Amino acid sequence: MKLHGTMEIKDGQLEIGHIAVKQLAKQFGTPLYIFDEAEFINQSQKFLNSFDSDKFETKVYYAGKTFSNLYIFGLVQKLGLSLDVVSEGELYTALRAGVDTNNIILHGNNKLKRELEMTLDYKIGRIVIDHPVEYHLLSKMCSERQQKTKVLLRINPGIVADTHKYIKTSTEDSKFGMNSADPSTYKLLQEIAKDPYIDLVGVHCHIGSQVLNKKFFFEEAEAMLQFLYNLKKDYNINLTELNLGGGFGVYYTSEDHPFDLEEFLQDYIKVIENKITEYDLQVEKVSIEPGRALINDSGSLLYQIGAVKYPYQGNPYIFVDGGMTDNIRPALYQAKYEACLPEKMNNETAASFKVAGKCCESGDILIEKVDLPMPERDDLLLIPASGAYTFSMSSNYNRLPKPAVVFVNERQAKLAVKREDYADLIRNDLKYKEEDN
Numbered sequence: 001m002k003l004h005g006t007m008e009i010k011d012g013q014l015e016i017g018h019i020a021v022k023q024l025a026k027q028f029g030t031p032l033y034i035f036d037e038a039e040f041i042n043q044s045q046k047f048l049n050s051f052d053s054d055k056f057e058t059k060v061y062y063a064g065k066t067f068s069n070l071y072i073f074g075l076v077q078k079l080g081l082s083l084d085v086v087s088e089g090e091l092y093t094a095l096r097a098g099v100d101t102n103n104i105i106l107h108g109n110n111k112l113k114r115e116l117e118m119t120l121d122y123k124i125g126r127i128v129i130d131h132p133v134e135y136h137l138l139s140k141m142c143s144e145r146q147q148k149t150k151v152l153l154r155i156n157p158g159i160v161a162d163t164h165k166y167i168k169t170s171t172e173d174s175k176f177g178m179n180s181a182d183p184s185t186y187k188l189l190q191e192i193a194k195d196p197y198i199d200l201v202g203v204h205c206h207i208g209s210q211v212l213n214k215k216f217f218f219e220e221a222e223a224m225l226q227f228l229y230n231l232k233k234d235y236n237i238n239l240t241e242l243n244l245g246g247g248f249g250v251y252y253t254s255e256d257h258p259f260d261l262e263e264f265l266q267d268y269i270k271v272i273e274n275k276i277t278e279y280d281l282q283v284e285k286v287s288i289e290p291g292r293a294l295i296n297d298s299g300s301l302l303y304q305i306g307a308v309k310y311p312y313q314g315n316p317y318i319f320v321d322g323g324m325t326d327n328i329r330p331a332l333y334q335a336k337y338e339a340c341l342p343e344k345m346n347n348e349t350a351a352s353f354k355v356a357g358k359c360c361e362s363g364d365i366l367i368e369k370v371d372l373p374m375p376e377r378d379d380l381l382l383i384p385a386s387g388a389y390t391f392s393m394s395s396n397y398n399r400l401p402k403p404a405v406v407f408v409n410e411r412q413a414k415l416a417v418k419r420e421d422y423a424d425l426i427r428n429d430l431k432y433k434e435e436d437n
Contacts, residue, residue, distance in 0.1 A: 001340040002251060002386050004297045005039025013436040014342035014382065016300065017408030018310065021342035024413060025302060025380055028404050031322035032302040033391050037075070037409035037415070039389075042151035044079045044436050045175075046289055050265035055273050059287040063104060063246070064090040066295050071407065071416035082125075085290055088115045095122060104245075105287075109176050120147055122252035127151045128204045128243075130177055132188050135198070142197035149234070152204040152243055153189060155180050156264070157209045157223040159216055178345070179207070180227050184237065193237050202241025203227065209291060214259045220244060221272050229279035240270075240284040248293040252385050253336045254318040259294065293387035297386020302342075303329060305379045306358070315354045318375055323357015324364045325400045327390045331363045339370045342382045347373035355381065391417075399425055 003009075006017050014021045017034050024034060047060045054384070062076045063086040070092055074097045075264040076083055085091045085196040094104055101134050106119050112183055116138055129135045129151050142149055154177030178185040192200045207220050221244055231237040250257045303320035310316045329335035337356060341347070353375070355367040366383065394402050401420035405411050 001338045001384065003143050004251075004255075005036040005042070006034070007384070009345045012344065013343050013344040014340065017413070018411045018414055019408050021302060022297075024406060024408070026303065027413065028406050028415070029419060030304040030380070031259075031320070031326050031403040032327070033403055033405040033408045033417075034300045034302055034382075035072075035387060036298045036300075036406065037407045037414075040075070040295060041079065041295055043297065044076075044081055044155060046262055047265065047288075047294065048401055049078060050262045050290055051269060053269050053273060053286070055276070056283055057285040058269075059285065060101075061243075061289040062294055063291040066092065066292055067299070067390075067392050067419055068093055069391075069405065070097045071414075072295075075098055081294075082287070088112070090117055090119060090235055091115070091122075091124070099134055100123060105152075109381050110134075113141070113174045114167060116141060119147060120149060123148065123149075126201070129153050129192070132184075135188065135192060140200055147197065148199055149194070150199045150201050150242060150368055152202045153178060153185075153192065153200070154204045154206075155185065155224065155227060156191055157205055157207070157220055157227065157420055159220050159223060168296055180223070182236075186403060189231065189237060190235055192307040193235075200237075200239065202239045202243065204243040204245065206245025206289070207247055209247045210249045211247045212256060214367055217244070217248075217264075217268060218271055221268065222275060225272070225275040225279060225281065225283075227240055228281055228283070232279075232281065238282050240282055241287070242283055242285070243287040243289070246289040246291045246293065248290055248298045250292055250385065250388075253338050255336065274389075296388040297385055299385070299390065301386045301390060303376060303381045303383075305375050305381055308353075308375055315334075315352045318353045318355045318372075318381060320355060320357060320366070320381055322400075322403065323366065323410060324361065325357070325359060325397050326394050326403055327366060327386060328393045328395070329389055330366055330368075332362075332393075337367050337370075337383045337386060338370065339383050341373055344373045344379070350374035355383075359400070396420075396425060401425060 008015050051058050059082050061082045064085045073094050077099045083094055083099050084105045084107055086107045096282055101122050105123045107128050109130045149280040156174055156177045157178045205224055251258055303322050306319045308316055323365055324331045349371045350373050352369050352371050357364040404419035405417035407416050
């Protein structure tokens with residue numbers, strides 16, 4: 001198993017943030033989401049320092065959907081990252097965490113009227129318009145309120161990145177944005193540009209997630225800057241902002257080979273700068289949204305083993321005290337992970353195992369095959385590189401309480417989300433009453 005961030009092995013024990021994992025299990029219980037705060041800070045600074053230009057302003061947006069709560073949003077604000085949100089819940093959390101509203105951008109293909117009202121009420125920095133219906137709704141609202149707002153239009157440049165079909169977002173039939181080859185896209189841009197209450201400042205795009213080949217990002221940047229040039233040349237629309245989204249791939253298993261981010265980001269900036277000069281564009285701000293590349297390596301999921309079961313055929317099962325309720329990704333799109341037994345880091349590999357959760361579903365498999373030392377009941381099992389799209393996609397299926405979230409840094413463990421209890425499970429339930437029938 002690859003060690004991430006501050007992970008290290010001492011006397012056969014795995015430590016994160018200079019705290020033994022077994023100590024975290026004893027103090028906070030299992031299942032448990034563990035976040036390596038130092039690793040997140042380091043990754044954030046890597047993006048902020050490497051994606052930088054003296055020719056235009058740069059912004060790095062943290063994707064709220066990857067992992068959101070008050071703690072992480074407060075840390076995002078402190079580090080100087082901006083924040084992208086996709087719902088009223090994420091926006092509310094950001095506001096309660098004290099995130100600067102000018103550094104928040106709202107995404108989504110079906111923004112509700114109340115979400116747009118909330119955005120306008122708090123004067124959020126940018127709204128990314130997805131399609132004509134959404135534009136007309138927002139325009140009507142702004143006109144009625146006599147309020148101006150800054151927007152970007154989401155564009156699909158038609159670049160099909162090599163990733164899972166569920167996380168490709170720039171295909172010609174994508175549910176997101178307007179296609180750059182569609183004449184109606186240019187008509188919409190002309191209409192928005194003339195709107196007295198909608199300030200069209202730029203365009204946005206995103207080609208997909210977990211993209212491991214950097215050539216797609218260079219192609220995306222060139223295509224979008226060509227698009228801005230066409231707008232300027234053919235329609236006299238001069239836009240000053242470009243948001244290139246993200247989707248930079250990360251390491252989950254030895255099958256993944258992510259590119260060097262610092263080197264890539266510096267090359268990325270050069271490509272953007274050169275194209276802006278070539279096309280004589282007035283671009284003043286370029287943004288990216290790294291998504292999982294900011295948070296995934298920081299997070300780990302810790303479980304306790306309940307049993308090892310030997311089926312009639314196939315690899316033996318390791319049953320853990322969580323499952324698809326705290327990480328749906330393997331069941332949703334066949335995501336793969338590594339694992340370890342944090343109290344047996346120096347032990348020899350014994351066999352290949354299948355890691356299964358406790359949910360009443362045959363598909364509740366966290367890892368199809370992983371080589372491990374011999375596990376026993378009550379041993380701990382840790383799945384690293386699981387910081388993105390785990391807690392944020394968790395559920396109470398089978399009425400399982402959601403795990404706690406803890407941040408570790410320099411021998412300190414800070415609780416960020418309390419473990420749910422039985423009362424939390426029925427907090428919003430209403431009892432059956434005979435008179436109701």
